[in-house]
Amino acid sequence: MSEALRLVIFDVDGTLVDSQGDILAAMASAFSSVGAACPSREAVLGIVGLSLDVAMPKLAPDQSAAIHDQLVDAYKDAYMTLRAQTGAAESSPLYPGALDVLHTLNAQDNVLLGVATGKSRRGLDKLLEGHDLTSVFVTEQVADFHPSKPHPSMVMAALAETGVAPEHAVMVGDTSFDMAMAKAAGVRGIGVSWGYHDIGALGDADCVIDAFGDLPRTLDLMWEL
Structure with missing residues (x-):
């Protein structure tokens, strides 16, 4: 199976x-x-x-x-x-370990990657082009077509586009808006400690990680539950 x-x-x-x-x-x-x-x-x-x-x-x-x-x-x-x-690559550099983890996850046959961002379509396109990530994400949700976070619209659209069940999806983000959006959409949330909101604001997260390299193992443990 x-x-x-x-x-x-x-x-x-x-x-x-x-x-x-x-x-x-x-x-x-x-x-x-x-x-x-x-x-x-x-x-x-x-x-x-x-x-x-x-x-x-x-x-x-x-x-x-x-x-x-x-x-x-x-x-x-x-x-x-x-x-x-x-x-884009210089003005918005990837966090340490991000690129390796994206490639590691993308190489797994049963894992799909997506984006849910407050950026515009134009802004996201420029960023992905600058980092050569245009082929990594199979679903890209942007502010042009959705209510603002923490409304669950972006996550719900990503689930619909990929056909993935909510219990098999995870939202990774640095803000309270990301974690509240995940909770509202019925998916689990992984907070990151290196972003723009204090860890104390990530109360809706199922867990918080301190380094990108921790993400693959955290996902494995989460999906085993």
Whole structure:
């Protein structure tokens, strides 16, 4: 009897890649463009993972909806400009061990890999191209087509596209939004300690790992249960 098909869904920013430099710079540029003070580093990193249309009202609650829309557009423009200047691989480097683990998991016949990210389709495409990962993920869920995390839409779409049962799927992420999304979708969540949210915020995670190299063994143990 063949093994059940498994699905590992990855968040991107703060989980696969460290893009905080460009995120912080793009946010500073966006707020400067509307003549407003940029929120603190902690506040900006705290909303990473949310879709921009949800993040901006949280960062600028006293601003109007029109200003929020301007901030979204200015952020996107600034982010793409910064990425074009240095290239995706340099501006958003993979975390140590990420590439090896992706290749290890991708080589397993019964394991499929996916992405669920607050990035736009354009942003994700540029990132995957920059890291030569365009053929690794069989399902790619982006902010353009879904409600913001922690709504379970992205995970549910990934399950539907791959035909994997929820009990055989895992969400890997660094934020409370990722873990809450996993819980809402009925899949297990693995938190990572190297990202943008404190470990204390990952209360919905089934477990938390401290290094990418721990992921394959953690998945094996989880799927044995």
